[in-house]
Amino acid sequence: AQSVSQHNHHVILSEAASLELGCNYSYGGTVNLFWYVQYPGQHLQLLLKYFSGDPLVKGIKGFEAEFIKSKFSFNLRKPSVQWSDTAEYFCAVIPNRDDKIIFGKGTRLHILP
């Protein structure tokens, strides 16, 4: 079955540290890839997305993600995190231009001031 794996359930970092959150998916065909963020008490918002083209995608608030097709990965990165980045992050995949989106279980990120 198609699935999305986020390797880290909880991550704790200090401000200014670099961040990388892993995301792997289990589908061999064409995929659309997303990262969503959910700040405490709020709904999900799109951080960035990849459909085609340059595999390095830049999103809002200094986040970027790199699509590596050979590794079935779409890792999220930020060079220097801020306290306001404390949130839960969800990777999501839509296989083969389907209409069914599959979410990972989320990574809860906590930034220490």
Place this chain on the structure above:
Amino acid sequence: EAQVTQNPRYLITVTGKKLTVTCSQNMNHEYMSWYRQDPGLGLRQIYYSMNVEVTDKGDVPEGYKVSRKEKRNFPLILESPSPNQTSLYFCASSSRGGLSTQYFGPGTRLLVL
């Protein structure tokens, strides 16, 4: 302002008492869907709708019903709620299903006693 609204935001009910959670979007989106969010399980899709009168099951449809009589509304119906349906529910909409960004509502926190 473009938005997805859900009502109620918080609901406490008892086992077996039918309830409806409403969802409305003002962006003329064709695609709408319902998710439940549970700790450690991430987001799981309950039902989705490609357009008016077109609905389909997601990953966890048991115990839920939906209808799509109008483009803007997509209510979620629990005919006989049970405690295992205690969860945080999100409605989402997008213009072209998997090919575009999903916009999420603020969430409905449901407690079934």
